[in-house]
Amino acid sequence: MKIATWNVNSVNVRLPNVLKYLKDYKPDVLCLQELKCTEDKYPTASFEGEGYSSIQACQKTYNGVSIISNIKPKDIELNPVNMSPDEVRSISATYDKVRVINFYVVNGQSIGSEKYEHKLKWLDKARIYIDQQLKLHKNLILVGDFNIVPNESDAHNFSAEDILCSDKERMALNSLVDLGLNDCFRGEEGFSPYTWWDYRAGAFHRDVGYRIDLLLASNGLFKKVKSYSVHRETRHKSWCPDQPKTSDHAPVMVTF
DNA sequence: ATGGCCACCGAGGGTGGA
Numbered sequence: 001m002k003i004a005t006w007n008v009n010s011v012n013v014r015l016p017n018v019l020k021y022l023k024d025y026k027p028d029v030l031c032l033q034e035l036k037c038t039e040d041k042y043p044t045a046s047f048e049g050e051g052y053s054s055i056q057a058c059q060k061t062y063n064g065v066s067i068i069s070n071i072k073p074k075d076i077e078l079n080p081v082n083m084s085p086d087e088v089r090s091i092s093a094t095y096d097k098v099r100v101i102n103f104y105v106v107n108g109q110s111i112g113s114e115k116y117e118h119k120l121k122w123l124d125k126a127r128i129y130i131d132q133q134l135k136l137h138k139n140l141i142l143v144g145d146f147n148i149v150p151n152e153s154d155a156h157n158f159s160a161e162d163i164l165c166s167d168k169e170r171m172a173l174n175s176l177v178d179l180g181l182n183d184c185f186r187g188e189e190g191f192s193p194y195t196w197w198d199y200r201a202g203a204f205h206r207d208v209g210y211r212i213d214l215l216l217a218s219n220g221l222f223k224k225v226k227s228y229s230v231h232r233e234t235r236h237k238s239w240c241p242d243q244p245k246t247s248d249h250a251p252v253m254v255t256f
Numbered sequence: 257a258t259g260g261c262c263a264c265c266g267a268g269g270g271t272g273g274a
Contacts, residue, residue, distance in 0.1 A: 009262070009263070009273080010262090010263060010264080013262090013263070034263095034273085036263070036264065060264095060265095061263090061264055061265070061272095062264080062272075062273090107272075107273060107274055108274085109272080109273085109274085115272095145274095147273095147274065162274095163274065164274060196274070198261075198273095198274070199260090199261035199262055199273095200260075200261050200262095201260065201261085202259055202260045203260090203261095204258070204259080205257075205258060205259050205260080206259095210274075212274080232258085233258080235258070236257095236258045237258075237259085238258080239258090245261095245262075245263095247262095248261085248262080248273085248274080
């Protein structure tokens with residue numbers, strides 16, 4: 001099974017890119033974040049045209065998450081982790097006995113801001129949910145845009161004074177992992193680990209990036225991981241001529 | 257080179273992203 005995660009920064013603007021990704025990489029399960037559209041604008045028919053079905057949790061303007069798959073989902077939960085019903089950042093379903101949980105974690109803006117405190121509270125709720133899910137599902141994978149770098153080596157410019165890198169954020173991520181999850185990225189030597197590069201200042205070109213898009217597998221599932229890849233070629237303008245404006249994130253895929 | 261913000265809403269700049 002191939003499972004991928006991708007923050008697309010608007011599913012409708014990025015539709016040509018997502019359709020090309022389905023054609024070229026054929027994921028069985030593709031988790032998207034930052035849909036930025038309401039349910040009525042979600043491009044279900046376009047995915048069906050490629051042989052995929054979708055479940056989605058949408059909201060106007062911001063956030064929104066979905067799971068596209070060629071396997072029928074069971075036990076669907078829309079926005080199980082929420083501080084309020086109009087903040088939509090989570091979706092879960094079971095695909096062939098694998099529990100897939102897709103998160104778009106709060107960005108946090110800056111350390112000490114209200115949004116930073118909100119991020120930590122959201123992660124606390126997430127921990128309670130994941131603890132419960134791990135008790136129910138032996139084969140579980142938690143994926144998404146975490147907006148947190150796990151380690152110093154996961155940021156080109158690491159500073160614990162910066163958002164995405166602070167001790168409290170990384171401790172909150174560790175408290176999720178400590179429930180019984182394993183990072184599918186194993187820190188292979190010789191290639192860049194990053195999954196996000198700022199649009200500004202040629203960050204992608206200079207590889208000034210961060211690894212904030214993660215796939216975290218339960219012990220049972222982690223043993224079966226065969227490969228891990230970051231599809232950074234999707235950041236090239238030439239990769240999808242129909243929509244040369246790319247997401248600032250690259251998709252990340254694991255195969256079992 | 258793989259290139260120097262982008263998308264949202266709404267009607268123009270303000271806001272959020274990370």
